[in-house]
Amino acid sequence: MSDLNPVIANVTERVIERSRASRQAYLDLMDREADRGPDRRQVSCSNLAHAFAGAVEDQEALKAARGPNIGIVSSYNDMLSAHQPYGRYPDRMKIYAREVGATAQVAGGTPAMCDGVTQGEDGMELSLFSRDVIALSTGVALSHAMYDGVACLGICDKIVPGLVMGALRFGHLPAIFVPSGPMPSGVANKEKQRVRQLYAEGKVGREELLASEMGSYHSPGTCTFYGTANSNQMMMEMMGLHIPGAAFVQPGTKLRQALDRKAVHRLAELSGTREKTLARCVDEKAIVNAAIGLLATGGSTNHAIHIPAMARAAGIIFDWDDLSELSSAVPLIARVYPNGPGDVNHFQDAGGMGYVIGSLLEEGLCHRDVATVSDGDLSDYALEPGLGEDDTLLWREVGESGDSDMLRPAGAPFQPDGGMRLVTGNLGRGCFKASAVEKERWTVEAPCRVFQSQADVVDAFKAGELEKDVVVVVRFQGPRANGMPELHKLTPILGVLQDRGYRVALVTDGRMSGASGKVPAAIHVTPEALGGGPLSKLQDGDVVRLCAETGVLSTDADLGVREAVPDPEPAAGVGRELFAMLRIGADSAEKGGSAMLASAGL
Known part of the structure; x- marks a missing residue:
């Protein structure tokens, strides 16, 4: 075990100092929110009746306040393959909650764009600002003050950052992010790229191109290349906001179900405590860890926008100078397509996030001492989940990389600095x-x-x-x-x-x-x-x-x-004119490109 790398230590201290006033203001707000609720004994009976009316199976438990009530914020739709599995999640999660004397309700939904569907189309101009809309939708969902914990269901590009930004304004509550996992591997990404270039040159037609694309994107689950969606899942692990190892377990498996169940049980355990609320988990060290994970794995450049925006929602100021300086110290230890031939399923098979985090911790390249939603610190995320006897959930050592062309130790990386x-x-x-x-x-x-x-x-x-x-x-x-x-x-x-x-x-x-x-x-x-x-x-x-x-x-x-x-002149059509206020109010890409945060003075 190595001491923390001095560059990482210096950047972290700089972020802490720069953010001192804004971070304290945020924590003070969260403390005030925690002090004044949620105490449903003080809420009028009419309000409670409205909130309980639809919860037929849980009305008695809610009325008697027998246990914590978990708010589910879902970005389900079945046009977005990564989010299609979420359609069945609420019913399951309510059962998991009852198992531990808790209840769960769908607090609200958020929009969920697929950038793959809108790519190259006019609708793509709504994509970045959908993040603000998602954050606002999360705020609306949680504004009912009926919840003791938050389960955030989201995976893809703007959706996870938007959920984080919105949930952080209710950071006095514990929150766990619940992914659904990647689709199985299809047509190799290099082959997909080859056909796309042939189409651009006019050497193949739309029929061949569509067949190739549908061979790549072929079933429920996250797209398997290492884009923003899968980078989101990496960051949630690096920040300790997942059940450890949840990121890249495929939908419909027993292990996936066991991890989802654990997330609900863990939220019930954390409800009413203050040590591991979302506000305490997402601190300066967690933000730096997110950036380190991005660099170490060659993740999405979109997070040069999203990390500063998520940080601001927690009162933390993080900029591109911080990211660049971290890049000088953090080695590239993963090559996942488009940085290498294998996809996220190959990455998971080679050791996945457990290997990445374990190797970074071993070399002193990320913060171990962060609050996480697990029992301990980031060390818990250096393990991989599995099923034991009777399909019980357990965690085990990852061991060596299963593929040195995909994952290498931080002491012998693909390149000495980040991506x-x-x-x-x-x-x-x-x-x-x-x-x-x-x-x-x-x-x-x-x-x-x-x-x-x-x-x-x-x-x-x-x-x-x-x-x-x-x-x-x-x-x-x-x-x-x-x-x-x-x-x-x-x-x-x-x-x-x-x-x-x-x-x-x-x-x-x-x-x-x-x-x-x-x-x-x-x-x-x-x-x-x-x-x-x-x-x-x-x-x-x-x-x-x-x-x-x-x-x-x-x-x-x-x-x-x-x-x-x-x-x-600003363009109209496909709803773009409705977003004029967000365009006018947006700040720079380096600050996160957010109108919501700018108008809130954050």
Whole structure:
């Protein structure tokens, strides 16, 4: 066992000092909330009757206040494969609660977008702000003051961060996040990528492309590549908000059911205590652990936005300088697609989160002494769950990595630093996911082509205008411009150009997320182009330099003498006009891109 790495210790102390006033204000609020409720003996009989009326089987227990009442906040829908299993969860969870003298009620639901369904479509412009809506929906669900603990049912991209942000405002209660697990592996991700590039080149048709995609996304459960959804589950383990080892156990298995049952039983145990409430679990060390897990496993770049936003909801200030400095000390110890050939099921089979956390703890690369929803500290998460006799739930040592091409010890990693780098310069600040890009491509310097939509880039590609060394700039894609959509339509065509031997890079104030692939990219660039950010002054032919090695994002053009191009008019349709207030009020990507947090003064 090693002492805590000094870089991690320094970053953590800096976050604590920076957050001292805001964190104390948050904890004071949570203490006041704990002091004044929930005490249903003080609630009017009419209010209670309304709350109990639908709970037919539990009315007597609720009326007599025989035990804790658990509020379930569910993001169930059956369009989103990862959330389809949640349809049956409430009935099961009510049974599990009764087993330990508790009750459970569905407190409310939240929306749950699938970024895979809206990818490249206008609806993607609602995606980032759906996180604020989810947080607000969670707040509405828990506002009834009927609950002694919270079970959060959510997995995918904006949904878990939104649940965290909303639940943290009720952080005087214990909360456990309950995943449903990944779908079984289908068509290999490399094969899926190959067919996508063939389609982009016009060498296969829609029938072949659809067959490949349906072979990849084929059943209930989380998509198996290591994108934002699965990075969410990793972070919940690193923060101690899951039952240990719950992240990547497939739906419909006995082990999955045993973990879900344990989550309900554990919430009943924690109800009424103050040591392991959500507010106490999500502290500065837990936030740093989430970032460490992201870096060590090469997780989704979306979390460069989500981690600061979740932190702010707990009164903690965390920025990209913190993330970049942690990256210098945290080694990359996992290669899960798109960073490697195997998917999250292979990752789980090789040792999964138990191996990752155990190895990081052994090398002093994360905080052990954090409050978790388990009996102990983060050491509990260095084990893997299993079933013993009579299908009883137990935890065991993970042992060595089951696949050294997938998981390596922190003392002998794939690379000595993490998968995320901060790039800065006269074009702003952005994120570069180095773990997905071959090192010889970390530096690109070339004339740029400037676009204002994905569709324009696709048209230029089809016209042969990008057959050269080029930095593709896609601007007016930030939070205030259009909600900061992901730009994955660009991945196949830029990959084709790169495979043809050209030096290619992407620079954008939009997002690429956890599916970011082999093309070097500076994403989330802030300040965004809207309102006169540096990207709004670039012109075709300006030489742009992007270098992950030195952390540079710059141009040799003299932007100081140029006028910004006019801001585009906001688009309407697919409900985008309803989100105008959130776009106008959003803060920068580095602060989390949230209108809700900005308007609340957090």
